[in-house]
Amino acid sequence: MTVGRFPLTRLRRNRQDRFTRRLVAENSLSIDDLIWPIFVMEGSNSVTDVASMPGVQRVTLDRLAAHVETAARLDIPALALFPITPSEVRDEAGTEALNPDNLMCRAARLLKKEFPDMGLIGDVALDPYTNHGHDGIIENGYVVNDKSVDILKVQATNQAAAGIDIIAPSDMMDGRIEAIRRDLDENGLINTRIMSYAAKYASAFYGPFRDALGSGGLLKGDKKTYQMDPANSDEALREVETDLLEGADMVMVKPGMPYLDIIRRVRDSFSVPTFAYQVSGEYAMLMAAIQNGWLDHERAVMESLLAFKRAGANGILTYFAIEAAQRIKAQ
Numbered sequence: 628m629t630v631g632r633f634p635l636t637r638l639r640r641n642r643q644d645r646f647t648r649r650l651v652a653e654n655s656l657s658i659d660d661l662i663w664p665i666f667v668m669e670g671s672n673s674v675t676d677v678a679s680m681p682g683v684q685r686v687t688l689d690r691l692a693a694h695v696e697t698a699a700r701l702d703i704p705a706l707a708l709f710p711i712t713p714s715e716v717r718d719e720a721g722t723e724a725l726n727p728d729n730l731m732c733r734a735a736r737l738l739k740k741e742f743p744d745m746g747l748i749g750d751v752a753l754d755p756y757t758n759h760g761h762d763g764i765i766e767n768g769y770v771v772n773d774k775s776v777d778i779l780k781v782q783a784t785n786q787a788a789a790g791i792d793i794i795a796p797s798d799m800m801d802g803r804i805e806a807i808r809r810d811l812d813e814n815g816l817i818n819t820r821i822m823s824y825a826a827k828y829a830s831a832f833y834g835p836f837r838d839a840l841g842s843g844g845l846l847k848g849d850k851k852t853y854q855m856d857p858a859n860s861d862e863a864l865r866e867v868e869t870d871l872l873e874g875a876d877m878v879m880v881k882p883g884m885p886y887l888d889i890i891r892r893v894r895d896s897f898s899v900p901t902f903a904y905q906v907s908g909e910y911a912m913l914m915a916a917i918q919n920g921w922l923d924h925e926r927a928v929m930e931s932l933l934a935f936k937r938a939g940a941n942g943i944l945t946y947f948a949i950e951a952a953q954r955i956k957a958q
């Protein structure tokens with residue numbers, strides 16, 4: 628640490644003009660850091676707004692290429708896909724997750740064909756497909772671990788076979804990374820990457836996402852028996868270590884802004900590619916204040932994203948990806 632003493636040392640000198648501020652900046656946000664989560668739905672020729680996420684839309688597959696074109700033109704490296712499953716297709720066991728022709732797999736095939744260079748990230752968990760909104764299957768009121776993992780690994784392999792480049796298990800079952808890795812490898816998919824939602828908390832900030840998916844109203848109880856307790860931080864390091872030993876290529880911390888301390892600890896402890904998910908509730912919170920004129924749109928959004936870089940994230944999943952990329956490009 629460099630020490631200095633006033634008046635010889637004046638820290639404001641390096642802040643006095645833009646060129647110096649640019650030279651001494653320790654962190655920066657680039658388009659390379661952005662991952663755009665998108666919602667796809669069944670039907671045709673339709674785009675609908677997510678009420679609790681102003682500016683975020685769900686699109687049908689025939690509109691998907693046009694939707695993604697903007698991201699491709701901005702050279703955003705990757706998309707995270709989330710399917711909306713109609714309630715009549717959902718069941719107790721999330722059977723539709725195993726359909727190799729489900730919405731997620733169809734979207735992946737379409738996007739790989741239209742945008743071969745765009746990275747595709749597939750969420751692996753049963754909540755889009757279950758009629759109870761949980762990420763695994765339930766026995767006697769409890770989300771059972773090992774039987775859920777047996778389903779999740781097939782879901783993952785189906786997605787990879789359909790063109791998903793990065794499998795992102797968000798279910799928080801124990802042992803799922805190893806089971807998925809082995810299943811992918813046995814099916815010859817040795818280069819499919821795994822971005823583990825390693826430290827995923829049982830958070831209040833997923834509310835608007837569940838609205839977007841239509842799983843909010845369905846969810847019985849909460850996810851506290853599998854997602855992490857917001858009180859814990861050492862446990863996040865155990866989760867990350869376990870997932871790395873099981874074969875994860877990259878890890879994620881989720882939510883983002885309330886968990887910047889976790890990102891920093893993970894990065895310092897493991898020095899592995901670490902991602903942050905600025906989740907739906909964080910987006911909703913910022914947009915609500917922006918729409919009320921209480922926060923400056925550009926400054927609030929860009930500051931929130933830069934904070935992830937400062938905390939040590941290599942990349943950020945954010946619903947602001949498109950506008951952030953546009954602003955970076957315009958600089």
Ligand code: PBG
Binds near residue numbers: 832
């Ligand atoms: C599902 C999943 C969730 C999110 C991503 N994958 C919701 C949940 O765990 O209930 C949340 C994303 C967001 O809030 O933006 N397993």
